[in-house]
Amino acid sequence: MLTAGTNPAPRGDALLTADHVTVEFPARRRATVHAVTDVTISLRPGETLSLVGESGCGKSTLGRTLLGLLPPAEGDVLLDGLPILGRARVRELRRRVQMIFQDPYQTLNPRMTVRAIVAEPLRIRGVPKAQHAARVAQAMADVRLGEQLLDRHPHQLSGGQRQRVAIAAALVLEPEALICDEPVSMLDVSVRTQILDVLLDLRSRRELTLLFVTHDLSLAWAICDRIAVMYLGRVVEQGPAAQVIEQPQHPYTRALVDAVPVPKPGGGGRRELLSGELPDAARVPTGCRFHPRCPRRFDPCDHVDPPLLAAGPGDQRAACLLLDPAHGAAAAGGPAAPAAPSSTPTESR
Ligand SMILES: Nc1ncnc2c1ncn2[C@@H]1O[C@H](COP(=O)(O)OP(=O)(O)OP(=O)(O)O)[C@@H](O)[C@H]1O
Ligand code: SF4
Ligand SMILES: [Mg+2]
Secondary structure (H helix, E strand, O other): OOOOOOOOOOOOOOOOOEEEEEEEEEEHHHHHEEEEEEEEEOOOOOOOOEEOOOOOOOOOHHHHOOOOOOOOOOEEEEEEEOOOHHHHHHHHHHEEEEOOOOOHHHHOOOOOOHHHHHHHHHHHHOHHHHHHHHHHHHHHOOOOOOOOOOOOOOHHHHHHHHHHHHHHHHOOOOOOOOEEOOOOOOOOOHHHHHHHHHHHHHHHOOEEEEEEEOHHHHHHHHOOOEEEEEEOEEEEEEHHHHHHHHOOOOOOHHHHHHHOOOOOOOOOOOOOOOOOOOOOOOOOOOOOOOHHOOOOHHHHHHHHOOEEEEOOOOOOOOOOHHHHHHHHHHOOOOOOOOOOOOOOOOOOO
């Protein structure tokens, strides 16, 4: 049975938590880009959580904020349930949590050798130099790169080798968690499989916790324990990966699932395809931010902003008024007929 709830409270056993985090950027003409709005997600030790959603929905901004690279306008990032306050805690966060970016070209210094790049975090942390060679060799072995590459520069490596070097540099401090921001999306399919294989092997050997940012819902399903779906800065659905894919509760998740060739139990059913584009994050629609594109919207959707509501076992939640008993008959029966995508004007908030 569907029950009403609120945003989940941060879990005491979480390694890393975004607790009601909002991140904004200034835009032209005094507008504000609402990149992330009131997001609460927790990364539990040992799990793989995937953040999925269209380009521009705020995935990278949330990932960077979790690593302390962007300051939240509201809310907190918690490590072991406690806010990151003070430089010592930021240093602790950056030691225990590392990030891998989509484009290793942007993160690897072209003037440094592979050896220097992988050793750089050790140098910055003041790890005794006598330990560097062994730790660099271990990190290179972990990503299955030969030591003969140690004296090369990034431009002398293939795209896949560059991404492995970036992973080695992230691993050399032996972090507990990796935030992987689309780590394979710029790579050829064959190389992509190899890099995923390296990451998944490391996950089990080192008991790594992963936050895996991806556009690819089928990949999220294949490798993740839980999925959080973002839409225009909000998490609109989260829960166990199989449940979110097999029984999506939010119309946006349903449309994402329908748009990719994920084999679904029971096959077909009505497909809800997404129309229109993600609105400008400086002009967030009123009410439910998905309403201009939602095939199931009904009366209150353009003026009531739904919170995350409990939507089944295993912590599955979705931010949709169809799940809210307060909307009575309309919620119980759903909209009388699917509405055409609206041209409702958006407003700055
Ligand atoms: N430094 C910035 N200044 C202004 N706006 C920004 C900045 N960084 C991100 N944004 C805006 O914030 C929103 C979220 O961007 P973000 O990069 O987090 O999205 P994303 O989900 O990672 O997209 P993609 O899948 O394309 O990587 C977008 O509207 C983006 O244009
Ligand atoms: S609240 Fe309304 S517009 Fe938003 S997802 Fe649910 S039905 Fe669609
Ligand atoms: Mg991104």
